[in-house]
Amino acid sequence: MSNIDDRFEIKFWGVRGSIPCPGTETVRYGGNTSCVEMRVGKERLIFDGGTGLRILGQSMLSEMPLMAHLFFTHSHWDHIQGFPFFIPAFIKGNKFNIYGLPAPNGATIKQRLHDQMLHPNFPVPLQIMQANLEFYDIEAEGKITIGDVIITTGKLNHPGEALGYRVSWKGSTAVYITDTEHFPDRLDENVLRLAQDADVLIIDTTYTDEEYYQKGSSKVGWGHSTWQEAVKIAKAVNVKNLVLFHHDPAHNDDCLDRIGEQAISVFPNTVLAKEGLIIKLKHPLS
Template sequence: METKLSSEVLTKDNVDFSKMSEQMGDFLVKFWGVRGSVPTPGKDTIRYGGNTSCIEMQIAGKRLIFDGGTGLRELGEEIMQEIPVEAYMFFTHYHWDHIQGFPLFTPAFTQGNSFHIYGAIPPEGESMRKHFIQRVLHYNSPIPLNGIQADLRFYELQHGEKMMLGDIEIETGSLNHPNTAMGYRVTWNGRTVVYCSDTEHFPDRLDESVVSLARNADVLIYDAMYTDDEYHNPNSSKVGWGHSTWQEAIKVAKAAGVKRVVIFHHEPTHSDDFLDEIAKKVKAAFPQAVMAREGLVLPMGV
């Protein structure tokens, strides 16, 4: 079955989210936070958004959430309109910009909700549950630990592991990032979305782990934090910082045979106008590319 990708970019301004599943099918990707490293509210980031990484996938009645940056807080407000809810949360890694929304995620503190939380073993070697309860919540939430009323269940994954959520297949892969990170390949009904953030390309070759994970995907969401010029700037080199460029995103997409690539994890100093200029170059190099922005919805049509 061949996947047909919608050419329309849907946002919160032109679609009723409450009716999304009815209008656009059973596999939707929604962007709640698209910024890297640190939240960047302000007049220069209104169009693309300043919240850090958080992506939601609605698949055949299940809600999957990838990373818990500050975008997770706003997603939580939507979820609170639907309680009680059950959702599946997948973390690429535990750097602050990917978990900082969790202490403000109201559904986790609400009785009757259930969250299955997945990720790699934290670099300190402690369990995921201990890491979240002590390091994420205990030190960073004003709510006492006994205020966690939802049912939180933790599952540790290995790189290269495959798992099933009903008929949804999820495969993990290794990403090149300090203290490591985990990429995810999500497939349902012949359609595949790959989420690779955070990751840094290699100077002399493509990252075969990323290319393999993204092979023939319908959508690849890729860490394109810098431009090549920024990455190689001799006065402020970003080599070794664990992030990639939009030019490398295009290389990976072409090598992997990806249908659409989403430029994601925007650098905090990149204004809306700057990202608009990048968008023109990205489109010229890969016409089916999309710039991630808060409120973007990608329906995975058939």
């Protein structure tokens, strides 16, 4: 039997961008917004607090007391709107370290999470949360060490700024890159650096090329990329497994099936993120 503290496991709790989209046409992939959990050795890492964080929080209640690290890419609504409904944060005895890049206007991640819970937006303030919440402002190009896990950050091309994260442990690497928009004439050096030789690359593929460049309704400048650009990144830096993420709420299950088929035809080791998907990395140095 394997030791649960000797694992690198990724689980998807929310895979959508922009707005939750529950309904009969999004059952297979899910309608919750961004939230990805990584169990890495002894550490529990959570990336983004979209509505998927609420579901994750419910699943954690049987494991208290809890200790986890919560990393935000940025504070657009679809990445923070689950935080006020994260039940473990309201329970004394739990501890969460919370990380984020200060906004261009200087607002810290603590301030932004606090502000979304003020009247008239929310009935109770952040201060009602009884867990031990420690907030950390991090750098756009830096490293964070948690035990024997190394998290490298990189700035992404997104309105208002966003961070990508590279998680390395015992020779294995998973990369979380959302939200980001590709450049028209080159591959993004920050994205390439973060994704180099990754075992798993989870990346923003909100649009198809056809949608992104569509005349009259172009998505250029909206801060998101396409699955075709993700494939270019994966091929350029020797990514082993590509995970398409941050699905457009307008893309129903059948649409995502078609995108998956097209992506796999040009990069076979591709999967589409869906709620409940678990990816287990085998680390060579164990």
